[in-house]
Amino acid sequence: MWVYEKKLQYPVRIKNPNPKMAKYIITQYGGPDGELAASLRYLSQRYHMPIPEAKAVLNDIGTEELAHFEMVGAMVYQLMKGACPEEIKMADVGTYFADHDNAVYPSTGTGVPFTAAYIQSKGDPIADLHEDLAAEQKARATYENLIKLADDPDVIDPLRFLREREIVHFQRFGEVLQKVREYMESKKYF
Amino acid sequence: MNHAHADNERRELLDQIRAIEFMTIDLNLYLDTHPNDRRALNEYNYYTRQLQALRKEYEMRYGPLTNFGYSLSQYPWAWINEPWPWEEDHYMEGC
Numbered sequence: 001m002w003v004y005e006k007k008l009q010y011p012v013r014i015k016n017p018n019p020k021m022a023k024y025i026i027t028q029y030g031g032p033d034g035e036l037a038a039s040l041r042y043l044s045q046r047y048h049m050p051i052p053e054a055k056a057v058l059n060d061i062g063t064e065e066l067a068h069f070e071m072v073g074a075m076v077y078q079l080m081k082g083a084c085p086e087e088i089k090m091a092d093v094g095t096y097f098a099d100h101d102n103a104v105y106p107s108t109g110t111g112v113p114f115t116a117a118y119i120q121s122k123g124d125p126i127a128d129l130h131e132d133l134a135a136e137q138k139a140r141a142t143y144e145n146l147i148k149l150a151d152d153p154d155v156i157d158p159l160r161f162l163r164e165r166e167i168v169h170f171q172r173f174g175e176v177l178q179k180v181r182e183y184m185e186s187k188k189y190f
Numbered sequence: 191m192n193h194a195h196a197d198n199e200r201r202e203l204l205d206q207i208r209a210i211e212f213m214t215i216d217l218n219l220y221l222d223t224h225p226n227d228r229r230a231l232n233e234y235n236y237y238t239r240q241l242q243a244l245r246k247e248y249e250m251r252y253g254p255l256t257n258f259g260y261s262l263s264q265y266p267w268a269w270i271n272e273p274w275p276w277e278e279d280h281y282m283e284g285c
Contacts, residue, residue: 006255006275007204009212013278056222064215074276168216175223 002063009067010161014078014154020091022079023109024149028162029072030106030114033138039065041119041135045128051183054125054176058132061169068162075158076104126184129177136170200252207244207255213237 028034042062049055080102088097095111106114122128143163150156217234224230245255253268254261263269 003256003258003260006257006269007208008275009215010208011205011278012276053223053225057219060219060222064219070275077276078278168219172219172223179223 002066008071008074009064010071010158012071012074012078012158014075014152016152016154017081017083017087018079018091018152018155019083019088019093019097021150021152021155022076023091023093023096024146025072025079025109025155025159026076026096026104027108028139028142028146029069029076029104031108031112031142032118033135033142034106034114034118035065035069035072035139036106036114037118038062038135038139039069040116041121042132044119044121045132048121048123048128049125049180051179053179054129057172057176061172064165064169068165071158071162073104075155077102079155080104125180126177129173129180132173133170133177136166136173140166140170200248203244203248203251207241207248210237210241210244214241 030036039062042058042065046055046058046062049058083091083102085097088094096105099105099111120128120131122131140163143159143166147156147159147163150159214234214237217230217237221227221230221234249255249261253271254263257269
């Protein structure tokens, strides 16, 4: 069961619409290293984790990723809101506009729709946790690219927050991997 | 008290809640892999108590932060009241 909290995890208050930036950022909504993929990956993998610490971390990080999914959605929404068709044309976001108007749709910036093919749920905790560690690094790298593309502090601030969370998640997954390894070793030899 | 002022107060309280909740989230993840760290656990409980008090204050003034039986509502049903979290009425007028 999940309960919704009527607030963002970290504030998103973007004063100036910028459809081009929305097009860059949307990949973290519905792209291969985005927040939706992260959440579905961890929440699907948690069923096969062998120890309580691993189940808890996947459950809780998978939940936090949903809050990040909402933050990225809010960023795209606010960046697209109020942009005129002229601005959208100038920003080269017409192809997105034609399909979705100013709406928020889970896809990459080039229009590839979200797919579960971005994730794996292998049933092998060691393999899954390695994927999770890589996923956090890929998301961190994407946020760094987005920060390089952004020039508005209203946009950079939440991107920085999201980048930092990837680093914390990577740390926790590393600890879980170590504990799962120890558990599996202990089963093998005793 | 004008509308903008009230909105600023609401936002300030929300920011406070976010800051304390951030501590509980981060400590929660840490405790998931360090369940025997008594100091971290004490901190988690300390911030959780603060968060509960702040949430209560916010909900009394501005309406429910959670639904599905986690918060009471005044009449009429206050859950539908705007703004929703993704709507921060800051941006410029649309075209």
